[in-house]
Amino acid sequence: MNDHVSHMLNTDSIEQKWSDGEREIVRATYRVMVEHGYSNLSISKIAGELGKTKAAVYYHYDSKEELLVSFLDFVVDWFKNDIAEEISESPETALNNVVESLIPLELDDETFHGQVVLLELRSQTRRSEEFRERFTEINDLLVGIVRDIIERGVEAGAFRDVEAPRVAEHIVATANGARIDRVTTDRPAAPAAVRVSLSSYIDSELRQHD
Amino acid sequence: MNDHVSHMLNTDSIEQKWSDGEREIVRATYRVMVEHGYSNLSISKIAGELGKTKAAVYYHYDSKEELLVSFLDFVVDWFKNDIAEEISESPETALNNVVESLIPLELDDETFHGQVVLLELRSQTRRSEEFRERFTEINDLLVGIVRDIIERGVEAGAFRDVEAPRVAEHIVATANGARIDRVTTDRPAAPAAVRVSLSSYIDSELRQHD
């Protein structure tokens, strides 16, 4: 979660902008989650992180649930901006960049804890339809980016004429599996192994060999 | 979570067997989790499910944490029995069976909720080293099974001479990613797409073509 919540992809970025108060609360929420985990998140802790009281939080949000959905909206937006950076390159390097950023070789502590928090939230999908919608959107976005890169490569003649949607689902599923493995187990060699195997899969499946 | 906790793989199965009381509590814990989710699990609910009181639970376990770790030990044992069934077949069909059981085409409600519960627990890895150890063991087991199948196939000449550990990591990561996608999003077509792509990957990467 970084700081460039500056420009949006869509034009509807102006209407649904959040108020300063909401933005501060969501940022504080994220910091509390990184430190204590989602399951130990409370309105009191958020208020403490803000330097205000619980009632101040409840002025902006009617319930904890509403706050959490708002938090997920921030995540989706951040996601849109973050992965949009990759797609300007050529298909080959774009796909490479995506794989590298989805399965990084190392993770600093804060990113690590951020990933765990997102997994905790993802596991709360039974809580509400709104939760489910947000994570559906995130996965759709990710698969869409990869699919577009592949289709672009096929059109340009750089990739073989594969079924882009299927291969995209495969790549994203593999990356997600590797990412979750990393943050929930002590298997330090696993992510790199997956990345190597995934790269070689991409190479043999997509690259034009004469 | 089914009923055949009958025979164990290892010989140390006799010593660390659980008492009847513990077994009943863990089973009740599982039922409560399937119904209410891990994050709404409480000792009161477990006791209610048992038809006893909280104090009866605390007679068997000193803390909720200890109960949860014990629950995970049951999961690991169940896992050992469950996946051990696949490995008796020939390498080709064994690998096929593993993929099919890791990415099933349909899930009944209870299995679905059980998967979500396991994901919730997995996301609690920051809670303790003991949690982390259990999920490390589960992933190691899974990768080990797949690796063994591949190595067996390579020795028998059925598979090409690939790096079994790497390919095994790839397959398991993909399957895990697909499984988590399924239970946390509304993307009904995704699991089948991953399964098809994964199968074709296995076919082109492993199968001996002359």
Next chain:
DNA sequence: GTCTATAAGGTGATAGAC
């Protein structure tokens, strides 16, 4: 082994003053 009763504390949320 299981019970009742209780302690001590955190939780989400609200009312009303400023």
Next chain:
DNA sequence: GTCTATCACCTTATAGAC
């Protein structure tokens, strides 16, 4: 917008009787 004060509720966990 933010505060204090409070509510009703649920939680983990223990003491002591049976």
